[in-house]
Amino acid sequence: MAELFKTDIQTVTDLFFADKFAREAFKYKCSESIFTVAEDTANYLRNTNSKQGTFNFENE
Incomplete structure (x- = not known):
C-alpha cells in the first residue's frame, strides 16, 4: 500500500491504527x-x- 500511495510504511501503519482506534x-x-x-x-x-542511561563514576 505504501508504494501505491507513494508514502512510507510508517505513515500507512499510523493511519491504519488511528482509523482503527477512532x-x-x-x-x-x-x-x-x-x-x-x-x-x-x-x-x-x-x-x-x-x-x-548509565553513569560512569570512575575518575579518569
Whole structure:
C-alpha cells in the first residue's frame, strides 16, 4: 500500500491504527477525552520501554 500511495510504511501503519482506534472509540460512544487519555498512555508506554542511561563514576 505504501508504494501505491507513494508514502512510507510508517505513515500507512499510523493511519491504519488511528482509523482503527477512532472507529472503536466511536463504536463504544467514548467521550472526546479518550484521545487525550490514549496519548498519555502511549507516552507512558514509550517512556517505560526506553532504556535508562548509565553513569560512569570512575575518575579518569
